[in-house]
Amino acid sequence: MAEAAATAKGTRPEGAQTEGDASRKVREMFTEIAPRYDFLNHLLSLELDRVWRARTARRLRPILQRRDARVLDLCCGTGDLAFALARAGPAGVIGADFSHAMLTRANAKRESQAGKRNSDLAVPAGFFEADALQLPFADTSFDLVTSAFGFRNLANYESGLREIRRVLKCGGALAILEFAEPPPGLAGDLYRWYCRKVLPKVGGLLSGNPNAYKYLPASVARFFRPEELASLMTRVGYGSVSYELWTLGSVALHTAVKT
């Protein structure tokens, strides 16, 4: 794992040689699994994904409670973190993703939620098609940028962190929620067995795309360890970098501030 983590400059789905290949393959994969994405997310995480997003929103409440705060949820997929953030306070939340099929689902949820009579639940202000490595937003636009289970899929992590830093206001915050490999031991070994044996079979069968659910554990194994991501964030120029580990160390929330 140490060797894989040391070479983790960006994701490389099977067969991808270049950053361009990697981005294209990632977009195609999420586009293919979009119709079953939410169902499989909740099923395969045993509903823990909802807990992780809600906890992330709670941690970010001091920003989300500010009416003037502008928030970007990057790699928003079908929008679940953006909805959790919007419910946590009056800040203006938007989502961005490069898979049109995922955004179609996010927008459908938004319309159905906003159209409900007597609903007092806030919804994100909108969802936009954009590549996280080339964001169509001006410098210093946001008070907070978040990403849940999306950052690991970028073709170049350092470029991603620099691009996020560009669109953050000075003093603005970054929060990255990602999978991590739990340390060795009974719980970690059980987790690895589940991710490598059970998850690809069930996910592949129910999504019709076995490769996507083989890619998931492979990309997690190849991704930074939490302390490596923290040091890259510091190197790129973020301050107050810290992280917490949840659920036996299988999930990490990194937070940092643009100084």
Ligand SMILES: C[S@@+](CC[C@H](N)C(=O)[O-])C[C@H]1O[C@@H](n2cnc3c(N)ncnc32)[C@H](O)[C@@H]1O
């Ligand atoms: C695992 S999903 C996570 C979706 C959502 N954040 C969630 O919590 O369920 C990863 C998402 O990242 C998006 N993504 C990956 N690379 C991206 C990039 N370079 N730019 C924009 N979106 C990207 C994919 O299209 C996909 O919707």
